[in-house]
Amino acid sequence: MPDTPPRPYTAVSTPEVDLVLLGGDIGIYALARAFHEKYGITSTVVTRKVAGPVADSSILTTVELGMAASEEDMVAALLQVGRDKAARPGGTRPVLLANADFLVALLAAHRDELGELFHLPLLDDDVLEAVADKATFSQMCSEIGVATPRTVVLDFEGGTAPEVPELDLGWPVVAKASRSSAYNAVSFPGKRKVFEIEDRAQLLDLVGRLTEAGYQDRFVVQEMIPGDDTSMLSVTAYVDTQGRVTLLGGAQVLLEEHTPGALGNPAAMFTTDLPEVFEQSVRFLHHSGYRGYANFDVKIDPRDG
Known part of the structure; x- marks a missing residue:
């Protein structure tokens, strides 16, 4: 019996859903595509530069x-x-989303004025500040017995160089x-998302x-956990408005x-079940008061498990 050819994909238009996105990377395109596949809508993307995945797309x-x-x-x-969308006859109140920490922080900083025109699915300020700061994140994990790498915090408050203590973390x-939203505001030769530091001089x-x-923010220095890319695990979760974790997905x-x-x-990545990591992830989400989608990067220390 011959294979049945796939049916052409047709998105069903849902006019009561509207989406505005801030940014222009592949994550923004992924959000626009997901909403288009579900609701058949064309999203509006506000970005500094139209390039890469958001250029020449028919779905935004x-x-x-x-x-x-x-x-x-x-x-x-x-x-x-x-304002333009609100002025259209029969226009619906759009959802406003971003996909980068510094842009989420920007939306949160202007939540009152933006909230008059958009649905803003944002964390409360205190929760957002706590979970978006790597130094605070480590502290919260220690409060509930979730292991994180040993960490030393360097504070550049006021733009002055902090004193660097003698480290007992091993090299490299x-x-x-500590917060990518603050780091995004500076530029310098050799800037990287993550640095591997070989010695004190570096x-x-x-x-x-x-x-x-x-x-003028904090920088965290952490012990290096051995292992290559395949030692990393990923957990994606969703917490509903009542604080219930209704989705957990694991991957290696x-x-x-x-x-x-x-x-x-x-x-x-490939998906897999991670029961022990799931349990710790749920514990953190409940402890922090988090709501919405969350993602955890996890690495199992081969020296002690």
């Missing part, structure tokens, strides 16, 4: 602001988009911004470059990104 329209656009320009553009160590050099660039990473700006992002 773009508002390009230019690379020099400030965060204030982004908020002004969103407000204009919201991992160094990264760490002092990084501290100097961060200070010269005007960085096969390959990560290795470009400086995306180091550590999973590029290929």
Whole structure:
């Protein structure tokens, strides 16, 4: 019997759903595509530059602001988009989403004015601040017995170089911004998402470059957990408005990104059950008061499990 040819895909238009997205990376395209496949809608994307996956797509329209656009320009553009949509006869109140930490922080900082025009599915400020800060995240994990790498926090408050203590973490160590929203505001030669630091001299050099660039937040220095890309695990969860974890998905990473700006992002994974990791993830979500979608990166230490 011959194979039945696949039926052509047809999205069913749902006019009572509207979506506005801030940003222009592949994650923004993925959100636009998911909403299009479910609701048949064309999303509006507000971005500094139209390029890559959001360029020439038939499932979204773009508002390009230019690379020099400030965060204030982004908020002004969103407000204009919201007012334009509200002025249309029979227009529906759009949902506003972003896919990068610093853009989520931007929406949260302007939640009152944006909330007059958009549905804003955002965490409360105190929860967002706690879970988006790697230093605070580690502290919260320790409160509920969830293991994290040993961590030393360097504070660049006021733009001054912190004193670097003698470390008992072994070399090399991992160094990264405590909050990516603050790190996004600075630029310097050799900037990376995550640094592998071989010795104290390299760490002092990084501290100097961060200070010269005007960085004014915390940086975390952590022990290096051995293992290649395949040692990484990923957990995706959803917490409903009542605080119930209604979705848990686990995966083992096969390959990560290795470009400086995306180091550590999973590029290929296969799904698998992770009961012990699921239990710890749920414990953290309940402890933090988190709501919405969440993702955890997990690495099992081969030295002690």
